[in-house]
Amino acid sequence: MDALWCVVPAAGKGVRAGGDRPKQYQWLAGRPLIDHTLERLAAHPRIAGLLVAIAADDTHFAATDTIGGKPLIVTVGGSERSASVLAGLHALPAGVADDEFVLVHDAARPCVRAVDIERLVELAGKGEGGLLGAPLRDTLKRADAGCHSIATEARDGRWRAFTPQMFRRAALAHALRLAAEAGIVVSDEAMAMERTGVSPLLVEGSEDNIKVTTPADFALAEFLLGRTR
Ligand SMILES: Nc1ccn([C@@H]2O[C@H](COP(=O)(O)OP(=O)(O)OP(=O)(O)O)[C@@H](O)[C@H]2O)c(=O)n1
Numbered sequence: 001m002d003a004l005w006c007v008v009p010a011a012g013k014g015v016r017a018g019g020d021r022p023k024q025y026q027w028l029a030g031r032p033l034i035d036h037t038l039e040r041l042a043a044h045p046r047i048a049g050l051l052v053a054i055a056a057d058d059t060h061f062a063a064t065d066t067i068g069g070k071p072l073i074v075t076v077g078g079s080e081r082s083a084s085v086l087a088g089l090h091a092l093p094a095g096v097a098d099d100e101f102v103l104v105h106d107a108a109r110p111c112v113r114a115v116d117i118e119r120l121v122e123l124a125g126k127g128e129g130g131l132l133g134a135p136l137r138d139t140l141k142r143a144d145a146g147c148h149s150i151a152t153e154a155r156d157g158r159w160r161a162f163t164p165q166m167f168r169r170a171a172l173a174h175a176l177r178l179a180a181e182a183g184i185v186v187s188d189e190a191m192a193m194e195r196t197g198v199s200p201l202l203v204e205g206s207e208d209n210i211k212v213t214t215p216a217d218f219a220l221a222e223f224l225l226g227r228t229r
């Protein structure tokens, strides 16, 4: 399989992280968080180029045409993550065929391991696509408004979804458009594809592929950056 383009949704506000700028531009190990993510993606031999979707009013993204010798294209994202991903799909170079697989990886996940990307591309490329994830290993509780446990949920067959996720370009764009037309905000690409009858392959990946979401995640991500590649 030829190298794939990767859409990087980076148009979020990072509300849960707080700070004076969106989390993807906050400092992590001496550089903006997004730089770690983009450099790690660009260094992967399975990735041909990066399509970064940023907010229309973004004043932090350091524009560049290449990263790590790979092409980098910037487009404007949307008000929801799924809209940013769809905008990215539409901005891919004309040479990316409709049936070509593309990856989608959160800018907020800087610790993704190269070996996990390799496994995803190898395994999910044999079917209709898939995503990195990890089976739930803790007991799952349902809480009430007062944070009291009111039930213990079944854990069997439940996974946490990560990124990258990988689907064929036109099929994913179609699925995202269908969800948007139905007024459904999908949490990830796999959910949009499931709505069209696809059963994405879950590929177990490292649990240190964290999504930096809250202030506490920055210290953990900094620790993990030194241990993952
Ligand atoms: N409209 C949006 C919302 C999110 N994202 C991106 O999707 C990824 C995962 O989303 P999340 O962790 O929820 O980021 P935010 O939406 O920025 O976080 P918050 O909900 O705390 O504001 C991030 O890289 C974020 O930049 C995006 O491209 N466009």
Ligand SMILES: C[C@](O)(CO)[C@H](O)COP(=O)(O)O
Pocket: 081, 106, 160, 161, 162, 163, 187, 188, 189, 211
């Ligand atoms: C796509 C995702 O990273 C899968 O876990 C996650 O859903 C995106 O984060 P959000 O906070 O739900 O936007």
